[in-house]
Structures are given as C-alpha cells and as structure tokens.
Amino acid sequence: MERELTIGALAQRTGLSVTAIRFYEERGLVRPGRNAGGQRRFARSDIRRLSFVMIAQQLGYTIAEIGARLAELPEGRAPNLRDWEKMARGFRAELDARIALMQDFRDRLDGCIGCGCLSLERCALYNPDDEAGLKGAGPRYLMGERPSG
Amino acid sequence: MERELTIGALAQRTGLSVTAIRFYEERGLVRPGRNAGGQRRFARSDIRRLSFVMIAQQLGYTIAEIGARLAELPEGRAPNLRDWEKMARGFRAELDARIALMQDFRDRLDGCIGCGCLSLERCALYNPDDEAGLKGAGPRYLMGERPSG
DNA sequence: GCCAGACCTCAAGTTTAGTTGAGGAATGGT
DNA sequence: ACCATTCCTCAACTAAACTTGAGGTCTGGC
Numbered sequence: 001m002e003r004e005l006t007i008g009a010l011a012q013r014t015g016l017s018v019t020a021i022r023f024y025e026e027r028g029l030v031r032p033g034r035n036a037g038g039q040r041r042f043a044r045s046d047i048r049r050l051s052f053v054m055i056a057q058q059l060g061y062t063i064a065e066i067g068a069r070l071a072e073l074p075e076g077r078a079p080n081l082r083d084w085e086k087m088a089r090g091f092r093a094e095l096d097a098r099i100a101l102m103q104d105f106r107d108r109l110d111g112c113i114g115c116g117c118l119s120l121e122r123c124a125l126y127n128p129d130d131e132a133g134l135k136g137a138g139p140r141y142l143m144g145e146r147p148s149g
Numbered sequence: 150m151e152r153e154l155t156i157g158a159l160a161q162r163t164g165l166s167v168t169a170i171r172f173y174e175e176r177g178l179v180r181p182g183r184n185a186g187g188q189r190r191f192a193r194s195d196i197r198r199l200s201f202v203m204i205a206q207q208l209g210y211t212i213a214e215i216g217a218r219l220a221e222l223p224e225g226r227a228p229n230l231r232d233w234e235k236m237a238r239g240f241r242a243e244l245d246a247r248i249a250l251m252q253d254f255r256d257r258l259d260g261c262i263g264c265g266c267l268s269l270e271r272c273a274l275y276n277p278d279d280e281a282g283l284k285g286a287g288p289r290y291l292m293g294e295r296p297s298g
Numbered sequence: 299g300c301c302a303g304a305c306c307t308c309a310a311g312t313t314t315a316g317t318t319g320a321g322g323a324a325t326g327g328t
Numbered sequence: 329a330c331c332a333t334t335c336c337t338c339a340a341c342t343a344a345a346c347t348t349g350a351g352g353t354c355t356g357g358c
Binding site: 006017019020023027035036037038039057062063064 | 318
C-alpha cells in the first residue's frame with residue numbers, strides 16, 4: 001500500500017477531474033510534492049482536504065474562502081483529527097449562521113413578495129432591521145453584496 | 150407622478166446599476182417599452198420584478214432560473230398581487246427544500262469532517278442514503294453537480 | 299435653442315471555476 | 329527495449345454575470 005498518491009489516483013478517490021486538482025493546486029488548496037521525474041505525489045491526507053473543498057463548494061463557498069479555511073490547518077505535517085475538528089468547528093458555526101439567514105429570508109419572503117409595496121425602501125427583504133446579519137461572512141452568490149443604495 | 154420610469158430611475162429605486170438592468174433585459178427578465186427617442190421606459194411593476202431578481206440571486210439562483218420563474222407571470226399586463234402570490238408559492242417551496250438540504254448537510258458535517266474516514270466512498274456527505282435529495286432542483290453552486298464516481 | 303447629463307449601441311474586458319488541446323516526458327508491465 | 333497509459337506544461341477556450349469604454353443621440357431646464 002503506497003504512502004503517496006498520483007494525481008490520477010487522487011482523482012479517482014475524490015471524483016474530481018485531474019485538471020480540477022491541478023487547478024486547486026494552483027490556487028493553493030493542495031501542495032503536492034514531486035517525484036524524481038517531476039510528477040505530483042499527493043499525501044493521503046489530501047483526499048480529505050479535497051473532500052472538504054468539494055463539500056464547502058456545494059455549500060456555496062468560493063475557492064478563495066475555502067483556501068482561507070484550509071490555511072488554518074498545519075502546514076508542514078499531515079493534519080490530525082484534532083486539527084480538522086478545530087477547523088470544522090468554525091466552519092460549522094458559519095454554516096449555522098447561513099441556515100439561520102436563509103430561514104430569515106424565507107420568513108420575510110411571503111410578506112415581501114405577496115405584499116403591496118412597490119419600493120425597496122420599505123421592503124423587509126432589503127431593509128431588514130438587522131442589517132448587520134447580511135454584512136457578515138459568506139458566499140457572495142448566496143448573500144450577495146448589498147446594493148449601495 | 151409619472152406612470153413610467155427611465156432606466157436611471159429604476160436603477161435608483163432598485164439599487165441595481167443601469168448596465169445590469171440592460172443586461173437583464175437582454176436575458177429577458179424585463180421587457181421595457183421605448184419612447185419616441187428610442188429610450189427605455191419601464192413599468193412601475195418592474196421595480197418589483199427586479200426586486201424579485203435580486204432576492205432570488207441572493208438565494209443562489211441563476212439568471213436563467215429566475216427568468217423561468219418570472220415567465221410564470223402574465224406577459225401582456227402588469228402582474229397583480231394574485232399573480233405574484235401564485236408564483237411566490239412555488240419559489241417558497243423550493244426555498245424550503247433548500248433549507249432542509251442545508252440542515253441535512255450541516256448535520257452530516259460533524260460526523261464527516263471529524264470522522265476517521267479517508268475515502269469518500271464511505272462519506273456520509275457524499276453518499277447519503279437519500280441521494281435523490283441532492284439531484285433535485287436548485288442552484289448548482291449550492292448543491293453542485295455530483296461527481297460521476 | 300443651448301448644453302450638461304442621461305441615454306443609446308456595440309465591442310471588449312473581468313472574475314470564477316474550471317475544461318480542452320497541443321506537444322512532449324515519465325511510468326510500468328512484458 | 330518497447331510502448332500504451334499516465335503525467336507534464338502552457339495557452340487558449342467556456343460560461344455566468346456583469347462592467348468598462350468608445351462614439352454618438354435624447355431630454356429637459358434655463
């Protein structure tokens with residue numbers, strides 16, 4: 001049983017394409033070594049790293065945001081369970097916030113879409129009392145940049 | 150008080166940029182008329198139409214998906230409350246499904262990130278019992294295309 | 299009736315997240 | 329040694345959702 005994985009093996013294990021993995025390397029999400037012939041050799045822990053990337057992407061995070069999360073993991077050695085758990089705690093907290101926000105959106109939705117207002121100035125969805133909630137972290141295609149007005 | 154709005158006025162009311170509104174017209178999300186000089190003139194109901202676009206985008210829907218929803222509204226006349234409510238019902242149902250899915254993801258997350266599995270083959274997040282749930286409708290950057298493997 | 303500011307079209311550029319293709323080198327089983 | 333498969337780099341292409349720029353026209357207040 002090999003200690004290291006070729007890019008093809010990693011692709012098979014994760015379901016990602018080989019080109020996607022190279023792209024992720026370019027963006028700093030994985031840092032494979034090279035063998036004598038110049039080919040990439042990945043640690044087994046990179047399976048998990050890329051799993052995390054895929055999951056976070058499904059949840060709407062960008063590569064840059066995911067990279068920032070992964071940067072919390074130790075650099076030199078393979079991250080252990082404790083490292084992952086620590087990192088996952090922050091991730092889960094953000095996810096909780098996102099879910100709460102979506103529920104909030106949904107609850108406002110009936111009132112807003114169905115209501116008689118024709119102006120966003122009075123729209124509950126665009127002018128919720130707690131504007132702060134919308135300014136927090138999170139993927140921009142989910143939360144969006146608020147229009148400046 | 151004017152019955153129709155210029156593109157600039159609409160931009161101010163919605164917080165969108167003028168160019169974004171032109172782009173949305175190109176994609177069929179609004180269908181303004183033109184005045185004698187060839188300039189766009191929008192109905193007041195387009196404020197609401199664009200509000201919907203913005204909200205749906207914040208929730209992760211693509212322009213194409215939003216266009217499909219808006220196509221449910223009547224074409225010739227300005228949509229009334231009942232039209233909007235009918236359309237919003239379907240939208241809300243989808244949103245509920247999305248929230249349920251995210252909660253599901255979150256619940257699986259602790260086990261998956263914190264667990265000892267190094268292979269996606271046994272990962273609860275990638276191989277949930279109810280695969281069907283992931284294949285349903287919804288924005289692809291939230292739900293993602295499942296990798297083929 | 300002048301003219302700043304708003305509007306018009308069309309083309310090209312931007313970012314994100316990759317894919318596709320060309321041309322070549324390394325790997326590993328026989 | 330052979331050679332199919334896998335891997336390498338680099339450049340260019342794709343799609344979505346806009347923005348920016350060039351060059352020109354309309355509108356409306358004085």
